[in-house]
Amino acid sequence: MLLKSTMGTVLGLFPPKWLLGKSFRENCKFIHNAQWWPAERAREYQLNKLREMLKIAYERTKFYRRMFDSVGFRLGDINTLDNMNRLPTIDKQVVIDNLSDMCTKSVRDSDVDFGSTGGTSGTPLHFYMSASRSRVEYAYLTMSWERVDYKLGMPMAVLRGRVVNPDRNGFRHEYDPILRHHYYSSFHMSDGNMAHYLEHIATIGPCFLHVYPSSIAALARLILRDGIHTPTNIRGIIAESEIVYPDQQQMVEEVFGCRYFSCYGQSEKVVLAAGCEKSDDYHVWPTYGYFELLDDKGDQVTTPGQRGEIMGTGFINTIMPFIRYRTGDWATYVGERCEACGREHTVIRDIRGHRTQEVLIAADSSEIPWTALNMHDDTFIHVRQFQFMQETPGHALLRIVPADGFGDEDASRIHRNLRRKIDDKLSFGIELVDVIPLSARGKAIYVDQRIPRKQRQKNRKT
Numbered sequence: 158m159l160l161k162s163t164m165g166t167v168l169g170l171f172p173p174k175w176l177l178g179k180s181f182r183e184n185c186k187f188i189h190n191a192q193w194w195p196a197e198r199a200r201e202y203q204l205n206k207l208r209e210m211l212k213i214a215y216e217r218t219k220f221y222r223r224m225f226d227s228v229g230f231r232l233g234d235i236n237t238l239d240n241m242n243r244l245p246t247i248d249k250q251v252v253i254d255n256l257s258d259m260c261t262k263s264v265r266d267s268d269v270d271f272g273s274t275g276g277t278s279g280t281p282l283h284f285y286m287s288a289s290r291s292r293v294e295y296a297y298l299t300m301s302w303e304r305v306d307y308k309l310g311m312p313m314a315v316l317r318g319r320v321v322n323p324d325r326n327g328f329r330h331e332y333d334p335i336l337r338h339h340y341y342s343s344f345h346m347s348d349g350n351m352a353h354y355l356e357h358i359a360t361i362g363p364c365f366l367h368v369y370p371s372s373i374a375a376l377a378r379l380i381l382r383d384g385i386h387t388p389t390n391i392r393g394i395i396a397e398s399e400i401v402y403p404d405q406q407q408m409v410e411e412v413f414g415c416r417y418f419s420c421y422g423q424s425e426k427v428v429l430a431a432g433c434e435k436s437d438d439y440h441v442w443p444t445y446g447y448f449e450l451l452d453d454k455g456d457q458v459t460t461p462g463q464r465g466e467i468m469g470t471g472f473i474n475t476i477m478p479f480i481r482y483r484t485g486d487w488a489t490y491v492g493e494r495c496e497a498c499g500r501e502h503t504v505i506r507d508i509r510g511h512r513t514q515e516v517l518i519a520a521d522s523s524e525i526p527w528t529a530l531n532m533h534d535d536t537f538i539h540v541r542q543f544q545f546m547q548e549t550p551g552h553a554l555l556r557i558v559p560a561d562g563f564g565d566e567d568a569s570r571i572h573r574n575l576r577r578k579i580d581d582k583l584s585f586g587i588e589l590v591d592v593i594p595l596s597a598r599g600k601a602i603y604v605d606q607r608i609p610r611k612q613r614q615k616n617r618k619t
């Protein structure tokens with residue numbers, strides 16, 4: 158611990174860009190320049206990337222070979238981007254059913270990571286990805302955040318589902334001196350703790366907040382409710398991973414007096430989009446993946462104002478290609494250029510989808526965002542479907558539809574991994590069931606929350 162902390166102090170003197178390595182710096186440079194390419198150059202880049210991805214998918218995976226052959230598609234058929242529509246689309250269920258046939262190499266290799274996220278209707282989605290993708294992804298995020306004057310190395314206050322252990326005074330804060338990130342626990346958002354977080358944030362110098370939309374909304378509501386002094390050193394708020402509601406964004410901007418900047422992405426890494434210096438509309442990064450917006454009939458949306466489902470073919474995960482992958486998220490088409498900044502990117506707005514702001518209610522009536530509980534590891538590996546049902550603050554029932562191979566070991570792993578995050582805030586039991594009823598699109602999927610909203614607010618005051 159001492160060595161780590163001493164090393165941290167020394168490394169903290171160097172700019173993070175150098176500590177994150179040469180490939181990170183090269184990625185940043187490429188992305189920084191590529192965002193200003195004229196549309197034609199970006200299209201040429203995409204065409205080459207698509208040819209590469211389709212080639213490895215066809216030559217190295219059983220799944221895509223079967224699929225391309227079934228529709229008579231040949232690798233040489235890709236002469237323009239429009240040719241992509243000759244390929245079928247895939248969705249989460251297709252990935253769940255064909256996981257073992259979709260990888261381009263042995264998943265035991267050291268450059269392969271296992272990933273997981275929430276699928277549709279509470280079904281966990283498992284997949285594999287390149288171990289190098291975090292560095293590429295982080296370069297894209299950093300270059301997006303720079304549009305609102307974030308500079309790598311500026312202090313960042315992070316409230317995003319990390320397990321943060323208490324210090325000797327019981328304060329849940331951890332500091333990473335290399336990235337200069339201050340982590341606070343988003344599982345312990347009681348009024349007292351949140352007030353403490355705000356006091357601490359006020360002392361870290363000019364900084365950005367990196368949050369879930371639901372956690373920053375909780376902080377803003379506390380400030381309004383209790384008349385707490387808003388820290389004046391916050392230069393901007395970066396919100397990701399959940400739906401952004403416009404009225405919530407407006408409230409947060411008013412309370413904190415700074416820009417609320419959103420980025421959109423998925424664990425599957427097919428499409429990444431972010432606002433710009435002047436506009437909150439999402440600019441789709443053309444070098445991250447190939448983006449398509451499809452209407453109900455499966456046709457490309459090209460009329461401004463029309464809505465469609467976000468679909469992508471990712472470029473950064475070569476271990477398990479996601480080709481024409483439907484994300485389940487919907488957006489409104491704006492155009493092929495942002496008039497405010499001049500970038501020739503596809504522009505979309507009003508993203509809505511499966512990532513609603515579902516919450517569990519802790520014993521002290523504080524809210525635990527579902528997004529923070531979402532497990533990105535093997536916790537739910539033998540689970541077909543799951544959902545929390547809650548009727549009392551502080552207690553929930555986790556309903557599980559087991560998959561083949563589910564045993565006592567799985568139940569204890571689920572208990573252990575969830576407890577690491579929620580410890581004394583919430584107790585839960587596990588119930589094995591045959592089915593969990595399907596929810597409508599956009600409705601709660603992971604939390605069947607039965608505590609009335611009115612009662613939750615009443616509890617907070619008492």
Ligand SMILES: [Zn+2]
Nearest residue numbers: 433436495498
């Ligand atoms: Zn713009």
